[in-house]
Structure formats: C-alpha cells, structure tokens
Amino acid sequence: MNLSKIADLFFRRINSILFRLLIxxxxxxxxxxxxxxxxxxxxxxxxxxxxxxxxQLLKKHNVRLVVDFIFLGLILLYKKPDDxxxxxxxxxxxxxxxxxxxxxxSKLLYLYTIGLYLLxxxxxxKCLVEFNFQNIATLGVPILCLWFINLYTEQRIKFKNFKxxxxxxxxxxxxxxxxxxxxxKIYEQLIAAIHSEIKKDFILDIYCFVPSKTLPNRxxxxxxxxxxxxxxxxxxxxxxxLIAKKMLVNEPIFFDNKNIEKSIMLCSKAENQDYxxxxxxxxxxxxxxxVGFSRLLAPVLTRISKILYSDSILQEIRNNTMLKxxxxxxxxxxxxxxxHFIRNRLGPFANLLAMLDVLKTVPSDIIEPFHELLSxxxxxxxxxxxxxxxRANNMLDKGNNPLVYTSMTKLSIQKLxxxxxxxxxxxxxxxxxxxxxxxxxxLFVAINEDGIEEFLSDWISNMSKYKRTSVSCSFFIEGEKLxxxxxxxxxxxxxxxxxxxxxxxxxxRNEIIxxxxxxxxxxxxxxxxxxxxxxxxxxxxxxxLEFILTLKIIK
Amino acid sequence: xxxxVFENEYESVRGAFxxxxxxxxxNNLKIDVYPSSQSAQLNEISDYSVIxxxxxxxxxxxxxxxxxxQKILSLNDTLKSKIVIxxxxxxxxxxxxxxxxxxxxxxxxxxxxxxxxxxxxxNGKSIDS
Numbered sequence: 186m187n188l189s190k191i192a193d194l195f196f197r198r199i200n201s202i203l204f205r206l207l208i209x210x211x212x213x214x215x216x217x218x219x220x221x222x223x224x225x226x227x228x229x230x231x232x233x234x235x236x237x238x239x240x241q242l243l244k245k246h247n248v249r250l251v252v253d254f255i256f257l258g259l260i261l262l263y264k265k266p267d268d269x270x271x272x273x274x275x276x277x278x279x280x281x282x283x284x285x286x287x288x289x290x291s292k293l294l295y296l297y298t299i300g301l302y303l304l305x306x307x308x309x310x311k312c313l314v315e316f317n318f319q320n321i322a323t324l325g326v327p328i329l330c331l332w333f334i335n336l337y338t339e340q341r342i343k344f345k346n347f348k349x350x351x352x353x354x355x356x357x358x359x360x361x362x363x364x365x366x367x368x369x370k371i372y373e374q375l376i377a378a379i380h381s382e383i384k385k386d387f388i389l390d391i392y393c394f395v396p397s398k399t400l401p402n403r404x405x406x407x408x409x410x411x412x413x414x415x416x417x418x419x420x421x422x423x424x425x426x427l428i429a430k431k432m433l434v435n436e437p438i439f440f441d442n443k444n445i446e447k448s449i450m451l452c453s454k455a456e457n458q459d460y461x462x463x464x465x466x467x468x469x470x471x472x473x474x475x476v477g478f479s480r481l482l483a484p485v486l487t488r489i490s491k492i493l494y495s496d497s498i499l500q501e502i503r504n505n506t507m508l509k510x511x512x513x514x515x516x517x518x519x520x521x522x523x524x525h526f527i528r529n530r531l532g533p534f535a536n537l538l539a540m541l542d543v544l545k546t547v548p549s550d551i552i553e554p555f556h557e558l559l560s561x562x563x564x565x566x567x568x569x570x571x572x573x574x575x576r577a578n579n580m581l582d583k584g585n586n587p588l589v590y591t592s593m594t595k596l597s598i599q600k601l602x603x604x605x606x607x608x609x610x611x612x613x614x615x616x617x618x619x620x621x622x623x624x625x626x627x628l629f630v631a632i633n634e635d636g637i638e639e640f641l642s643d644w645i646s647n648m649s650k651y652k653r654t655s656v657s658c659s660f661f662i663e664g665e666k667l668x669x670x671x672x673x674x675x676x677x678x679x680x681x682x683x684x685x686x687x688x689x690x691x692x693x694r695n696e697i698i699x700x701x702x703x704x705x706x707x708x709x710x711x712x713x714x715x716x717x718x719x720x721x722x723x724x725x726x727x728x729x730l731e732f733i734l735t736l737k738i739i740k
Numbered sequence: 741x742x743x744x745v746f747e748n749e750y751e752s753v754r755g756a757f758x759x760x761x762x763x764x765x766x767n768n769l770k771i772d773v774y775p776s777s778q779s780a781q782l783n784e785i786s787d788y789s790v791i792x793x794x795x796x797x798x799x800x801x802x803x804x805x806x807x808x809x810q811k812i813l814s815l816n817d818t819l820k821s822k823i824v825i826x827x828x829x830x831x832x833x834x835x836x837x838x839x840x841x842x843x844x845x846x847x848x849x850x851x852x853x854x855x856x857x858x859x860x861x862x863n864g865k866s867i868d869s
Contacts, residue, residue, distance in 0.1 A: 528828040531852035532752035539854035540759055547763070554762055562755035569752070 198243075204281045205239050208253070211274055212260045219270075222263040231259050247293065253278055254297045258304065266305040267320045275302055279331060295332035299325060344481065347382050351485045354378055359492055368496060371489060372410035383478070390465040392416075392440075393493065395458060396424045404461060407493055414441050427452045427461055432479045438463065451479055453486040455494035462486055509635075512587040523576050530569040537562045590636025590714045595739065598628045598667060601637070602660060605669065608641040609658050612649045619659035630667060630736040633715050640711045643704060644732060648673040655729070662738070671732040672724070682723055682730060689721045741769055743862060744788040746808060747826060748775045748798035752851075759855035760862065769862070776801035777808045786816050790862050792849075795827040806839055809846070820845040824861045827851065 209232050216228045235256040242249040257275065264271050279298055302325060358364050358371045372391040379388055392409035394416075402421045406413055419437035420426065427433050433450040449464040462482075470478055540559055547555045579585065606618050648656050652673040661668040675682065688705050712719050712734070720733040747753060750773050761769040772788070774780040775798055785791060791812065795805030803811060805825065812819050820843050825832060828851045836842035847867050849857055861867055 525828050528851055529749060529752050533755050535852035536753075536756040536759060536854040539856050540755075543763070551762055554767075555759075558755060558759050558762060562759075565751060565755060 200281075204277075205236065207281075208256070208277060209236065211277065212256070215260060215264070215270060215274060219264055223259075228260070231256060250278070250293060250297065254301050258301055261301075261305055263309060264305070265309055266302055267324060271305075272302075272324060275305070276328075279328070282335070295328065295335065299328055299332075302328070344477070347378075348481055348484060350382075351375065351378055351481070352488060355485055355488045355492075365496075368492065369408035369410065372408075375485065376410060383481075384468075384470075386467055387470075388464055388466055392463045392465070393489070394461045394463065396461075407460070416440050423450075424459065424461065428459065432475065434475060435469070440465070449475065449478065451482060451486055453483070453490040455487070455490040458490070458494050458497070460486070460490040460493060462489075509587070516585070516587050520580060523580050526576055527573050530573050533562050533565040533569055537566050590633035590639075590711055593631040593633055593715065595629045596632045596634060598624060598630060598660075598662070598738070601630060601632065601667075601736075604634075604638065605641060605658065605660075608638070608645055612645050613656055616656060616658070619657065621659070621661045621663075624662055626740070628662070628667075629739045631739060632717070632736070636711050636715045640708060643708050643711075644671060647704065647708075651675045651677065651730070665738045667736045667738055669734045669736070672727075672729045674727070674729050677730075685730075686721045686723070689719075741765065741789045741862070742787060743769055743771055743790045743792065744780060744785065745771060745773045745792040746775075746777065746780070746797060746805070747773060747792065747794040748796070748801065749794070750775070753826065753853065753858075756853055756855045756858045760858040763855065764859040765862070777803035777811070782811060782815060785812055786819060786822075788822065790824060791819065791822050792824045792826050792861070795825060795829065795832065806836075806841065809841055813841070821864075823847070824849060824867075826853070 212228070212232065216225070221228065235252065238252050239249065242252060257278075261271055261274060266272065266275065275298060278294055282294055303321070306321065354374055355371060358374060359368075364370065376388045376391065380386060390410045392413065393407040394404040395407055397403040397405050401424065404416070404418055404424065406416060417439040419439070423433070423436060427450055431452065435447055436450060438445040438448055445463075445465055447466045447469055449466060449470070451462045451464070453460045453462065537559070540555075540562060544555075544559070602618070602620075609616070609618060648671060653676055654674060656673040657670070658672075659670045661670065677685070685705065689709055718735045720731075720735070722731050722733075723729070724731050745753075745757065757769075757771055761767050761771065772780075777797065778801070793805045793808055797804050797808070801808075805827070809823060809825075812823065823846045825846060825848045827848065829835070830850055832848055832850070833842060836846070847861060849861060849867055857867055
C-alpha cells in the first residue's frame, strides 16, 4: 500500500470514529428528551455494546452498517418517526455517506434507511390503517430521490476513475523502456482493462491508422494489437467522415480479406497529425454506451497519439542520421576502394624497380628485348601514375567529403549551450557551465552542428586526459560576440604546452602536425572549416591551458 | 611450358610476366590470359603447369576467384599445387579459411608484385610477397 492510500485510510477511519461519536451523542440527546420504550439504564448499555461492536467490526463494513441501523432502531423504538429530531437521526448515515467507501454499501444504506423508517412507522402506528401516508410520501420520496442521485453520482465517479485508470495505464506503460521498442503492446493492456471494467471479451483487436500524406483517401497502418497483412476500407471518405462525426460504427472494413462486421472507429489528433483507431468488437454496444465508450477512451487515445507522433518524429531523426551515416560510410568505402586501386596500379612500379635492379646483369643476347620490356613497363608506370594522382585528387576534393564541415546553419545560443553542456557534463558531470549573463532575446550563431559536436568531443576529451584537478567551461556574451572558454590545469612542462599552442595556432607547421599529432590537426581543421576564430594560450595567473572560441552573434 | 593467368587487369602484371618469361624462361613460356572464368575451357585446365588466379576478376566474370578455385578443385583436386592466387588483399588466408578452401599447397602472391616473384611461383619455389 502506498503512502497516499495509507493517509486516505487514516482520514476515513477518523471520519468513521467521529461519525459513531456523533451518533452516540445524538442518541443521548434523544433519549434524554423523549419518552423511551426501554428503562433508561438500558441505553448506556446499548451505547457501550454499539461502540464495542464497532471496534470489533472495523474491517467488516457491511456488518458494521447493519449494527449502525440496529442501534438507531433500538434508540428510536416507539418514538414518532416523523418527528424532525427522529427523522434527522435516521438520516445521519446518509448524511455521512460522503465518507463511505465500497460499491454495494451505498445501495444498502438507502435500503436500510427506508426500511428503518417504514419499520418505525409500522411499530409506532401499530397497524397500516393508522399509517400517515402523506408523511411517508413527504419524507420518504426525498430519500428515494437522494438514492437515485447517489446511484448516478456513483456511476459518474466510477466512470471518471476508470478513465483515470486507463490514462495511468498508458503513462505507466510508456515509462517502461521496452515500450519504445514495442509501443503496440499498450493495446493488449488497454483491451484487458476494458474487458475487466466494461464488458468481457468485447474487444478483439485495436489498430491505429494515419491518413496518407500523398493520397488523402488512403489510410496507412501505424500499429495494432495483432499483425495485419492487408487492410481495405471500402468507404473512400472514411477519414473525413470520422473527423466530422468523431465516431463511426460498423464501417465496411476488410482486414486480411475478412469482413469486419462489428467495429467502432474513433479519432484523435497530435499536433497536425490525425490518428484513426479501429476497435474490432465481438458485439455491438447500445447507442448510449457508444457515447460513453467514446468519452471514456478520448483522453487515452490522445495520449497514445502524442506518443506515436513523438515516435514518428524520432523515426524521422533516426532516418536522417542513418542517411548521414550512410554518406560517411560510402565515403569510407570509396577511400578503401581507392587504396585497392592504388595497390593494383603499383604493379608496374614494383616490377620496374625489380627489372632496374638486374639491368646490369642481363645477358647481352637478350638486352635488346629487355630494354623493350623496360620501356613498355615505364610507359605503363607513367600511365598508372596519372591514374593514381587523378584518383587521389578526387578523394582529397573537399566537395566529395561528407566529413567536411563547411556548410553552416543558424543555431540558437540556447541550443549551442545545451550541446556544450551535454558533452561537457558527459566528461565532468559535477561541473556547471558558467554564464556571464542570460540574453534577453533569442540570439543565434552560424555553425555546423556536426562540426561543433566533433570539436567539443575531441577537445573536452583532451581536457579530461590532460587535466590534473581543475577544469571549467564558460559562456561569455559580449556585444556581438559569444566567447566560449575551456580551461584546464595540466602536467605539461612549459616547452610541451608551448608546442601544443604553436601547433594549434600557427600555420607554419600544418603539414608536420598533419602527420604527427592527428587529434590536434583534426581540431584545428574543423574550426578552420567552420570559419570560427580561436585562441589557445596559457593563463598568466593560473597557468591553465585556455582554449577560446569566438563566434559572431546573429539576430 | 604453358601457364594460365585469370586476371581482368592484366596490364598491371603484364610487365612482370613478360620479364619473367624473357629473363628466366628464355621466352619459352606460353602465357594464356583469361579475363573471366568462362573465357577458359576449365575441363582442359590441367594442361597448364601453373594457374594464376586473380581473386577479384571482372564484373562480367561468372565466377569470382574463390568460386573459380572451388570449381577447378571440384574437377581435379590435385590441381591445388598448380594454383597461385594473385590478390591485393593481405587478409586472403583468413578469407580462404572462412570459405573452407584454404590449403598450404595453394600459393599466394600479394600485389603489387614483380617478375622475380612470378618466376619463383612458376618454378615452384617459395614466394616471399
């Protein structure tokens, strides 16, 4: 039992005790001012027995209710039931019913109240002839009306509770990581919940469809509780009709070539995407219950639609990432093929060298044909050299390389901050990024998102590798410039740190660092490709290594 | 002596074969070049003293080098010692093992190669490539 249920039980118990005390006080009041059937000393004994039995019957609600009415009956025996004091006493359990729990008890409560009222009448007036029917009607009818109101309220609360149960079911299901792989499993749980509360074996399957973006009359299956090979909606305007009427019943539908005779279709919307849900049912629902069914499921279907919509967006992002990845993969494969090509073309080179090695020892009788072979091989070598250079140029052409970050997009500073924080915190989870001031308006920078991601991953990994104890990152917005500082202490001696700085900021050694320090060269190249000015230095005060990016702010 | 060369880019090794023929076999080698598996009469393949097989072969070839080796060995298993693989892939031994056609008798030349390696292969000497 969770804490809220324990607290609820506690408060209900307090209410229950207060109610019994009220009955006891009221009974003492009635006994003290009325003529009583039993000798006066009987009544304290009744009260004592009543309180003891209450304490013994805490968990037996129905028996406790019977005991309440027996006590009420004993106190009111031979007292005039139409007397306002008596009548209010009879009504006390109904007045207190707001604190009652349990489904059957409220029905019994009204039955017991009416029964007790009639019984007291019968006993007081001794026979039916003396019955005051006008009084019974005046006082009994309101009780009956209250009973009906109560029955209706009970149904309404039950309906609302079940609606909440269904939405909780969806929320809980989608908190489970497995739900991302199998979102369609929610339908099984939904069907089970509906069967337990509305009608057993009522729903056979649930399917979700969306309208096609290109052919508005065509519906596309999103998912469902069972696998579907084929589906055919005979009404070409089914989408329009469903949106107009909100619910369609027993539409002509064929699933896997089978005529679906009984079905309910409901629609829902997430952003601008319509979702159509088909409930294949075993039987038909009466018209009144169809409306209730639609109202009951509306919030659940809205939730499912939102989740399916998010899933479709994620799918789109995954597809785009996959496309980018494929482009890079193709480039790598092309590079691999180029290496094979070069290896094959090196055949004449290898043979030419071997032939030149033996040139001086070739017997004179074959020297002439040998020279001819040598000349042919030289020609082949020259041709292959041209082809190798051509292929190498093609590979090195930046336009053909998807891993070159020259195309820029407009990125908000907030998004850039989030990217930096994500990558920085992946290495240093306990360190916050400092910010000199929060911009009042939305500001942007021109950047290549993949490029900045790669730069951040590379440099922040370097910081983690070389730091001793302290690292920091700060955003500094100053006029039209955004400066991002990365600082870390290090174990490098002065010569080593100066070499790193000179490798990064000077262009004099580019061709050397390209060969020797691959990581630094990549960092430098990415920033140069994006046209982002940067500065690397050793702080005069802290001796920390500082890497500073300067980005131009655009509005 | 007759040798068969299954190679679709023969120009890249032509010089090595011709120099080998001139320097080490006094031009007595008869070199038959087949750019695809179907261009040779495989039932007469045992007539050759050495069979050089390029693993890639051309896209027009019905069989690649691996399938060609399997086909030849299915005709005559003793031809293993006559087969010399020409390839640019230095993981070739692993791939042959994966495909279940590896044999220590099948010799391998890793490209780029020269006439000396070709001569050694034809003479049945060990190949250092």
